[in-house]
Amino acid sequence: MTYRSDGVLNRNDLDRLFPSEERMKRGPVVVVECVENIPCNPCAAACPRGAIRIEGDINETPSVDFEACNGCGLCVSACPGLAIFVVDASGKGDTATVMLPYEYAPLPEVGEEVTTLDRSGGKVGRARVTRVLNTEAMDRTPVVSLEVPRDQVMDVRHFARRSRRP
Ligand code: SF4
Ligand code: SF4
Structure with a gap:
């Protein structure tokens, strides 16, 4: 893997980690x-289907089925x-879903519009929050689902709430 000068992975390298278009x-x-x-x-331990494995040495990077x-x-x-993220681009419409971890408070609300960000924190666009999961088992790492334009599903990896006046 190679990194850009700012420490963010190159898109060409990321492409090798992505599922195929057909699988998506x-x-x-x-x-x-x-x-x-x-x-x-913990990723391998968390998967009930054995889809993530750390093969051999625990220092190895995960392999994904x-x-x-x-x-x-x-x-x-x-x-x-x-x-780790989950993407769903299986629908026929213009939008797709990105499920991402979000460790900031307060959490967004379902239906809220947020500003989406890429891996380097750059603005991608806007999205709507479609689900917020925050159970005890998640141990303070809530998971937020965003509805994004389909062509941004592999770019959106974080978001910022728009400033709110009291
Ligand atoms: S994806 Fe990497 S950092 Fe995350 S739990 Fe697995 S090995 Fe650890
Ligand atoms: S999203 Fe996939 S890899 Fe992750 S726990 Fe579920 S089945 Fe396993």
Whole structure:
């Protein structure tokens, strides 16, 4: 893997981590953007379908079986690196869904419009919040789903709430 001068992964390198277009058409699927050799494996432990594996040494990066993944999202909150997302571009409309970890307070509300950001914090566009999950089992890493334009589904990886007046 190579990085840009600002530490963000190159898109060409990211492409190698992505599920195929054909797999994405069939339903929600995980995207694991973890490329560092670090001793870490909660993602593998969290997946009930064995779709994420750390093979051999615990310092290895995860390998993903996109066919085994059903996009449930359980691994998203389990990752301490906030490196896991679930994307759903299987619909026929102009929009797609990105499920992402969000550790800021206050949490957004369903229906709220937010400003979407890419991996470097740059503005991508706008999106609507469609779901907010925050259970005890998620251990303070809530998961937020955003409805985004279909062509932004592999770019949106964070968001900012628009400033609100009291
Ligand atoms: S989204 Fe669900 S099935 Fe897919 S890798 Fe994560 S935990 Fe496993
Ligand atoms: S839990 Fe997250 S940071 Fe740790 S190995 Fe898995 S994807 Fe990488």
